Amino acid sequence: MKKLKLPHLLVLSALLMTAACTSPAKIQSDSGTQALQEAKVSEWPRGVSYEIFVQSFCDSDNNGIGDIKGMTSKLDYLNELGVEAVWLMPMSPSPSYHKYDVTDYYGVHPDYGTMEDFKEFVKEAHKRGINVVIDLVLNHSGVDHPWFKDAAKNPNSPYRDYYVWAHKDDPITKGEGKFTGDDSHNTKHWHSVEGSDYKYYGYFWGGMPDLNYDNPKMRQEAVNIGKFWLEEVGVDGFRLDAARHIFTDDRQEDNHKFWEEFRSEMQKVKPDVYLVGEVWADAKTVAPYTKGLPALFNFEMSWAILKALKEGEGDSLAIKHDKIIDFYSDVNPDFVDATILSNHDQNRIMSEVNGDMNKAKMAAALLLTLPGSPYIYYGEEIGMQGKKPDELIREPFIWDVKSKDDCRTTWVKPEYSTEQTVAPVAVQEENKNSLLNHYKTLINLRNHSKALTYGDLEPVNAANKAVSAFVRSKDGESLFVLHNVSGMPASVKVPRNLEGYKGVVFQTNGAELKKGQVMLPAYSTLILKK
Structure with a gap:
């Protein structure tokens, strides 16, 4: 019997505001403007990824439901945003809107299109250097399977x-x-x-009976499903849903072993297969999973960032992240830290900060300058809002004003993300100070910085609870990053060992360096280089 043991950040420059990810990031310095890195240095899976709920993203045939062809039509938008991969929530046949109760592991839901549509999407994504990761729901099937x-x-x-x-x-x-x-x-x-x-x-609910991985035939079914999507369809990897629940909580070692075996089987057909796991837990619990699932979502840091924004205290963020990295590195030095602000199971970050644009921009600045390989939940970059129930954190993406938006889905009536609360993409693209352009600039900066993409983390004591300060360094590039996460101005004396950091790489809200003091207005960021 399976599982049970009985009985037991303003921006870099106006030019960078609309820069595509292929252009070099710039440094603003006393001597003018020079290239930080002429060529993009980030390489997925260390680059930025983007999570899409297909049903809400873009509707190509005006039936109210987002689909694969609509998603394909927006690949240039994703390319300009600077992301290097997309994670697609489940697309297989299922009776529910969310499609986590799968009835055919080898198919595409007809509401979304055909397998040929999806193969075309994968091909077009790859043309743009965008990798494709799909949600693989192996913990359970649907009752209609x-x-x-x-x-x-x-x-x-x-x-x-x-x-x-x-x-x-x-x-x-x-x-x-x-x-x-x-x-x-x-x-x-x-x-x-x-x-x-x-x-x-059925751990989650009666409509999703758990699969029995004590059964060798079932384990082989899982391997066959994974190989099909890698070999026949050409995806680059999987997000493994409910990875902690393959076996029950008293059998965590069996979970770890299962994922190691699964990874080994996937590597036989795709040696560089990407596997990112969903394990909702603290770092100590998550760390052992990194052998089988070398990428794992860092929920603990997402909670810490939100707490810092709500309390206006960021001094412990880098320290906490450094400890998490140590936990993971002890198990797998090559782990990929998949960082997030929110996802399809959490209230949207913009709603959690009560619509405060300053806090939303600060959240983005923290996500994209701290270590990790960030994921952006669709609509996060334009400030979409949403609170549970789940349908309302998965509302339609807003591309343009309603009279011009031929892509907007209508499968659910939005209660949080409307044109009264969220400026459409088309409007934000024209506003250099918009949240969307803030994201574009930060992603562009990160993509052209070895320090921000791959660099080590060294927490810095700024002697101010409001300030998150740290140094990121890699291959001779070293950046001193300071964020004021509070609504009050802060002043930080540059530590003697960091006095060589004088060139301004990135600044928002008038943050500046003056005679050894960093002046940080409310919700501002300053990044300095040697």
Whole structure:
């Protein structure tokens, strides 16, 4: 039986505001303007990625639902933004809008288009240097999947052992028994089948029964699915949904081993396959997963950044990030730290900061200057808002004013991201001080900086709780970064060992260096070089 152990940042310059990711980033210095790096130095998976909910992104056929052809038509927008990969939420056939209850692991939902449409998207993305990562939902299937439908009605089905079953009188289904570090006995995880004396295990809800990875045949099914998308379709990797829940919480070592085996199998067909895992936990819990899943989302830093913005205290951010990096490096020195501000399961960052544009820009500045390989949730770059339930954090992307927006989806009526609360892309592109152009500038700067893309992190004590200060260094390039995350001005004396940092690389809101003092107005950033 699977899983259960019984019984147990203003901007760089006006020129850079609209610069494409292929142009060199510039340094503003006392001697004028010079190139930071003439050529782009970031290389995915260390570059910036972009998460897309296909249903809300762009509708090409005016049926109200975003689709693959619409997404293909916006690849130039993503290229100009400077991202080097997209992560696509599930696209396989499913009865739900979110499509995490998969009914065919080898198909594309007809609302989104055809497999040929998707292959064309992958080809066009690759032409632009954009990698493609798809959501792979291996923890569970949908109840409408042919495997489960047959297993539920026939105890002798060849697919019966693809799922986890227990008799309705088994103590575990009644919330009885004790399992250290595990809540598999929680009655909410066990679900009845009409006319049967057995219940099935579904960690998230009854519509998504967990798959049984104690079954070698099921493990092989997972390998076959992954190889299909890599070999036949040409994707570059996978975001592994619910990676922590392949086995129950008391079997974390089995989880780690499973992902190591899965990675090994994927590398047989694509040696450089990219795997990024979803493990909602602190760094100590996440770290062991980095052997099998060399990229993992850094939820802990996303929580820390939000806390800093809400409290106006950023002095511990670099220290915390440095400790997290140490945890991961001890297990896998080559891990990829997938940093985020929010994603499709979290309230949007703009709503969390109550629509404060200064805080939203500061969030972007922190994300794109701290270590890691950042992910941007679609619409984050234009300030889309949203709070749970989930449909309302996945609202339609706003491309233009409604009379001109032939791409906007209508599958759900937005309550948070409307033209009254969010300036469309077309409007923001024309405003050099917009959030969108702020993102473009920071991404461009990062893409042309070895220090910001690959550099080590050295926290700096600025002797001011409002200021997050740190040094990023790589291959002779060293940058001193200071952020004032509060609504009050701050002054920081440059430490003696950093007095050589005098060239201004990036500044917002009038931040400046004056006679050894860094003057940081509210919500401002200053980046200095030697």
